Amino acid sequence: xxxxxxxxxxxxxxxxxxxxxxxxxxxxxxxxxxxxxxxxxxxxxxxxxxxxxxxxxxxxxxxxxxxxxxxxxxxxxxxxxxxxxxxxxxxxxxxxxxxxxxxxxxxxxxxxxxxxxxxxxxxxxxxxxxx
Amino acid sequence: xxxxxxxxxxxxxxxxxxxxxxxxxxxxxxxxxxxxxxxxxxxxxxxxxxxxxxxxxxxxxxxxxxxxxxxxxxxxxxxxxxxxxxxxxxxxxxxxxxxxxxxxxxxxxxxxxxxxxxxxxxxxxxxxxxxxxxxxxxxxxxxxxxxxxxxxxxxxxxxxxxxxxxxxxxxxxxxxxxxxxxxxxxxxxxxxxxxxxxxxxxxxxxxxxxxxxxxxxxxxxxxxxxxxxxxxxxxxxxxxxxxxxxxxxxxxxxxxxxxxxxxxxxxxxxxxxxxxx
Numbered sequence: 001x002x003x004x005x006x007x008x009x010x011x012x013x014x015x016x017x018x019x020x021x022x023x024x025x026x027x028x029x030x031x032x033x034x035x036x037x038x039x040x041x042x043x044x045x046x047x048x049x050x051x052x053x054x055x056x057x058x059x060x061x062x063x064x065x066x067x068x069x070x071x072x073x074x075x076x077x078x079x080x081x082x083x084x085x086x087x088x089x090x091x092x093x094x095x096x097x098x099x100x101x102x103x104x105x106x107x108x109x110x111x112x113x114x115x116x117x118x119x120x121x122x123x124x125x126x127x128x129x130x131x
Numbered sequence: 132x133x134x135x136x137x138x139x140x141x142x143x144x145x146x147x148x149x150x151x152x153x154x155x156x157x158x159x160x161x162x163x164x165x166x167x168x169x170x171x172x173x174x175x176x177x178x179x180x181x182x183x184x185x186x187x188x189x190x191x192x193x194x195x196x197x198x199x200x201x202x203x204x205x206x207x208x209x210x211x212x213x214x215x216x217x218x219x220x221x222x223x224x225x226x227x228x229x230x231x232x233x234x235x236x237x238x239x240x241x242x243x244x245x246x247x248x249x250x251x252x253x254x255x256x257x258x259x260x261x262x263x264x265x266x267x268x269x270x271x272x273x274x275x276x277x278x279x280x281x282x283x284x285x286x287x288x289x290x291x292x293x294x295x296x297x298x299x300x301x302x303x304x305x306x307x308x309x310x311x312x313x314x315x316x317x318x319x320x321x322x323x324x325x326x327x328x329x330x331x332x333x334x335x336x337x338x339x340x341x342x343x344x345x346x347x348x349x350x351x352x353x354x355x356x357x358x359x360x361x362x363x364x365x366x367x368x369x370x371x372x373x374x375x376x377x378x379x380x381x382x383x384x385x386x387x388x389x390x391x392x393x394x395x396x397x398x399x400x401x402x403x404x405x406x407x408x
Contacts, residue, residue: 021191036359044135054174056351080355091337117212124220
């Protein structure tokens with residue numbers, strides 16, 4: 001009976017995570033759509049940038065500060081990048097929720113495993129990998 | 132070409148890529164890279180950034196359906212994500228030191244391999260004896276079939292884990308989900324029924340791609356003007372594809388697409404050798 005109960009909870013958590021993923025993707029798409037629409041209204045008539053030569057994006061598109069500053073000013077391209085951030089955050093939050101779920105189940109082995117995964121992702125975010 | 136025209140054509144192209152990726156089982160991200168580089172002559176680095184985003188959107192958007200059916204093995208996915216995320220971060224790091232033409236050639240080879248994998252004979256057999264580690268790590272599970280729940284056990288965890296590490300590196304280096312390699316690790320090495328391996332692989336792709344995408348974002352590979360048509364288009368195409376798959380069995384279509392995509396892959400390799408990127 002206890003095992004059955006555990007199984008049910010397991011399933012509830014899995015369903016919650018699945019729903020969360022979908023909401024995350026839809027939110028990210030909605031933000032990107034809004035930003036994209038605004039971008040086309042503002043600069044749709046302009047010539048397209050030369051994408052055949054890689055220049056790399058400036059801090060306005062690549063840092064939290066730059067993106068949020070642009071969003072506050074209502075810049076279309078930074079709104080798109082905000083959508084990108086939400087999209088990137090979605091699976092990372094998924095790992096975090098799994099960590100909570102395993103902790104609730106007192107499955108310490110998987111708490112450790114999930115912490116390692118989260119650690120690797122956070123390392124790549126903040127580990128100064130900007131070579 | 133004006134930005135408006137470019138965005139609209141790219142949106143339609145990304146929609147087709149998402150549809151194709153979903154019907155073949157290759158994933159939209161993989162089809163977007165040749166579309167951007169060969170058709171639109173976009174630098175492959177921008178293409179990789181956009182393709183990673185498409186992979187994340189695809190994987191996360193489809194996860195709900197699979198979890199609901201209880202097929203995904205969440206513990207297995209999480210355990211193997213240690214290998215794929217570590218590999219992905221490593222791959223994203225060595226990407227800076229890898230010439231773009233080498234990346235294009237590697238991409239072509241992986242694309243051909245992926246196409247072959249989707250038309251291979253699939254493992255439907257559920258193993259009944261697991262290895263020692265499958266018990267220690269609690270990886271053995273059940274999945275629903277037409278005849279009720281079927282229990283399966285895992286073999287060769289170490290071998291599967293190693294292939295996952297390679298899948299992670301390729302994913303980080305090339306900006307793709309490398310679902311085919313993930314399925315190879317699970318079907319081939321660990322002997323998991325393909326329904327479980329396909330869904331678990333899809334479940335893992337989002338996390339793997341996010342691990343390398345944060346590196347690429349900070350390096351300036353993700354351009355908003357390319358990102359928004361690609362993400363919206365691929366997601367829409369994948370959604371249509373998932374709908375179509377429930378009403379038809381695209382066996383023949385899949386083979387035709389896989390042959391077509393192999394020619395595209397050959398062109399990537401050819402251009403790579405001729406330093407066209």
